Amino acid sequence: MRRFILSTCFLLLPCTSLLTGHPSVCSEVIAEAKTDKVAELYRSMQLEGVVNWKAFRQAVAGYEKIEGRKRDILTLIDFSKPSTEERLYVFDMKKHRLLFSSVVSHGKNSGNNYATSFSNEYGSYKSSLGFYLTESTYQGKNGYSLILNGLEKGINDRARERAIVVHGAAYADPSVVARGGRLGRSFGCPALPPKLSRPIIDAIKGGSVMYIYADASDYLAHSTILETRDLL
Structure with a gap:
């Protein structure tokens, strides 16, 4: 009986460290629980060996915070991968399904096969x-296109001014890789293969979340959406 009462007391304790009395443990416990939930989602979608776990974890953390979203769809673009590989993924977060995976172009001044340099400035390409x-x-002028609203001040909030949109382009077709060793590049837009551009745009238009990822510590230091606890 005494052991039962003691256990119950621990369950009723506020979320503080038993040794220091500080609430720091609380955020760590919550972060770990969220990570476990995301890991379960990652496994249920069978994304191992397909989607970068670190990129997926960050994408889901941000997706859950964005109150303005109107659809249960998440798009991840993983610029840690080369343009020769599929690196755009569209997830149905309600049905736990991967809907699309595709190659996608990056800006001409961001790099050659890999995107390594990023900017929010008009004319940076x-x-x-x-x-x-x-x-x-x-x-x-690029056909059927989708407007993007950048949500992070100083990072991508000039997307509309820069006309950064999703569209199809012949230079983004995988056949280009055989000739040049990499995908063609855009002026900063995430450009898609022509055959996939319309179905992907229709799947993600109208208030879904997109996350463009790179293994860039500078972005994480200035992100207005992701916090350190989201990355534990």
């Missing part, structure tokens, strides 16, 4: 990292 919300579609 570089890709921008971070979280976006998708908006409406339109017919432009």
Whole structure:
């Protein structure tokens, strides 16, 4: 009986360190629980060996924080991978399914086969990292296109001003790799193979979350959405 009462007392204790009385343990416990949940989602979608775990974990952490999202769809672009590999993934977060995977172009001044340099500046012709919300579609000079709203100040919030949109492009077709050793590059837009651009745009338009990832400590130091506890 005494052992039962003691256990119950521990369950009722506030989320503080038993040794120091400080609440620091609380955030660590919550972060670990969230990571376990994301890891379970990662396994249930059978993403091992397909999607970068670190990129996926960050994408889901941000997705859960963005209140303005209207759809249970998450797009991850993983710029730690070369342009010759599939590195754009569309997830149905409600049905726990991977809907699409595709190659995707990066900005011409972000790098050659790998994107290694990023910018929020107009005229930089570089890709921008971070979280976006998708908006409406339109017919432009690149055909059927999707407007992106950058959510992170100083990182990607000039996306609309820079006309950074999702669109199809012949230079983003995998056949280009055989000729040049890498995918063609854009002016900063995530450009898709023409055959996949419309179905992917239709799947993600209208208020879904997009996360453009790279293994860049500078981004994490300035992100207005991700925090250290999201990365534990």
